[in-house]
Amino acid sequence: MSLKEVGKDLPLVEDLRSLFLSGRPLLDVRAPVEFHEGAFPNTRNHPLMDDADREAIGTCYKQQGQDAAIALGMQRVSGDIKDARVAAWAAFAREHPDGVLYCFRGGLRSRISQQLLYESTGIQYPRVKGGYKLMRRFLLQQLETLPSQLQPIILSGGTGSGKTIFLKTISQSIDLEGIANHRGSAFGTQPNQQPTQINFENQLAIDLMRKLDQGQSTLLFEDESRMIGSLHLPETFFKRLSEAPLVLMQVPNDERVEISYQEYVVDNLQAFTALHHGDEAAGFAAFSQYLLGSLAKIQRRLGGVRYQKAHRMMQDALIQQKRTGKTEAHYDLVRFILLDYYDPMYNYQISKKQDRLVFTGSPAEVRDYLNSMGIR
Structure with a gap:
């Protein structure tokens, strides 16, 4: 032949x-x-x-x-x-x-x-x-043409509000951070690597195709910047999201600290340990490197005084964790980073989006509002 x-x-x-x-x-x-x-x-x-x-x-x-x-x-x-x-x-x-x-x-x-x-x-x-x-x-053609068929709603809220947790309870949604394998912040790195930009775009395009094929043109997305870790949202898609109505979910600070502590400390420690096949010492070492490396990323924005304070708190919490095996000492650090670093940045960003804000409320109230819009 x-x-x-x-x-x-x-x-x-x-x-x-x-x-x-x-x-x-x-x-x-x-x-x-x-x-x-x-x-x-x-x-x-x-x-x-x-x-x-x-x-x-x-x-x-x-x-x-x-x-x-x-x-x-x-x-x-x-x-x-x-x-x-x-x-x-x-x-x-x-x-x-x-x-x-x-x-x-x-x-x-x-x-x-x-x-x-x-x-x-x-x-x-x-x-x-x-x-x-x-x-x-x-x-790639789908990523250019499909955004115009979407009616996106953007879920916003301060860091630690549980937006991703909430998003996963809504069937008419796409979890961009899940596709990107990143929580979308300086501390958002996951133990497993992010996909390549190509794989991220391919998955996003397919997810959009499937949602629209199911008749779901009104979709809920989490409020994201252009970059999610090392990956960027396609230009046409990001532009569509950046013009969409915004729903603001308000959660008490204590609850936000608890959610952040669970996700960034407890869950990440478990994930790093699992990545090292249950070796707790290796998992702790990788977790420590992740925390210190993430803090270093925001050193310039924190400024010298706040960075030194956060670094001392982190070192003290890691020392106590290594000695006792307990992670509760990280609470104070989480609260400090959340309220002193993330909140001022978030408040500034949301102040520039007031013209898009259509609803503000608790998670339960946000759910009721979305249901009234036909989003479930």
Whole structure:
């Protein structure tokens, strides 16, 4: 069979909208380096060529042309190596019979993968026409066009008001911080890394598509700046949110301190410990580094006196925690950072949004208001 005929009669998927709305499992046969730069939700990487193969074949292509590069590829992906890669595809296909595979452009790599899988197992697994490049372009187009179809409502409130907790109780919402894996503040870093910008945008586009497909054009979003950690909201989408009506949720300071203590101290300590497989000493060390590093990020804004005070409080709390295993000593630090640092910044920011403010109330009152707007 000639290369032009490889995969010629095997199934092809062209409807990208249905593909993403359905959440069909995706088999990415690109090299790992490509996969880690950006992929799609519900995707697993089982490459036709590994990174070393890709580099060697790419160099050969530049120096000797396509025919030589293809010959080298056939040589490198053969024998036991080929069998192992086909076996991985077959296992995925049997686990996900409704899935599809793709390479970068939907070209030779995905066609070869399809053909090898079919010849070895008889499985006719579909490939995506246009591959990753077309899929990515399609989702970027959605991020440009879908915001105009939204009627967003923005949930605001001081740090520690439990906005994210509240948001998760509303079905007509999208949790941007959840997608970004970041709480959106200097202390918002999570133990696990943030996704790549590409993966963040892909997930956001798909979530918007699904909400609108379900008839949910009025959606609740948390009040965010353009940046969530190291990630930025797409320009068209952010502009739409920045013009939307604002609902302000008011929570007593003591309750905000308790929520912040739970999220930033208790929950993060547990997460860091879990990340280190239950090793409490390693978890504590990572947690300490996180706190001190987060405080250093706001040193300039705190100013010398307040930074030194906060640093002493943090060091004292960590020393006591290391000695006793208890975290209660962090309460005073949480209250200080919350009321002396975050609140003045928040009050300034909300003062510039008064023309968008449509409702202010307790969480229960905010819920009643949103329900009256048809948001549940």
